[in-house]
Amino acid sequence: MSSTLDVNKKSFTIALLGSWSSLTDLSRKGDAHKIEALANNISGAEDFSCECDKMLESLEVVGEKRKELAKNGFTHIAMGGAAATATREEKVNVAIRYLVELSADLLAAKRAGQVDVVKEIGERLIGEEEFELKVQAKIAESGGI
Numbered sequence: 001m002s003s004t005l006d007v008n009k010k011s012f013t014i015a016l017l018g019s020w021s022s023l024t025d026l027s028r029k030g031d032a033h034k035i036e037a038l039a040n041n042i043s044g045a046e047d048f049s050c051e052c053d054k055m056l057e058s059l060e061v062v063g064e065k066r067k068e069l070a071k072n073g074f075t076h077i078a079m080g081g082a083a084a085t086a087t088r089e090e091k092v093n094v095a096i097r098y099l100v101e102l103s104a105d106l107l108a109a110k111r112a113g114q115v116d117v118v119k120e121i122g123e124r125l126i127g128e129e130e131f132e133l134k135v136q137a138k139i140a141e142s143g144g145i
Contacts, residue, residue, distance in 0.1 A: 008108065008109065009043075011101070011105055012042065012043070012102075012105050012109075014098075014101070015098055015101040015102035015105055016038070016039040016043075017051060017052065017055050018094070018101070019095065019099050019121075020036055020039065020052070022091060022095035022098055023035060024070075024071075024077055025077050025091055026091050026092065026095060027073060028121075029072075031121045032073065034117050034121060035102075037117075038118070042114070052067075056070055056071075056077070061075065061077075092126070095125060096122060096126055096131070099118050099122040099125075099131075100134045100138050101138065102118050103115050103118045103122070103135045104135060104138040104142060106118065108139075108142070119131065119132075119135075122134075
């Protein structure tokens, strides 16, 4: 990983895990796999898998079989205080929040090519213009790139 990514590793990890888990919770397995592939490219498959395991354990999903079920989308994952019983609209809002954070982190790390994957998913959820506005607002809130 580059030094820019090292500085923001915690932010990246939270954004990657949040994006992955919220998309899994929305039953968007294909999109969740795209985020997982992106995470594997950024931090390595072993690191991301370890972070997923830690997150699942913190949510009291224990045992290899239960973790695998969760990772494969057969268990709803409620990360960051989000309720597993939330409405679809609330779940989409959670996913967008993490995807916007991830997009801003990737742009700040000068990984614009990888932003396209995240942007595509966000645009499918809420539309191109709205997703772009949210990313630009997040960048401005963070002090720019």
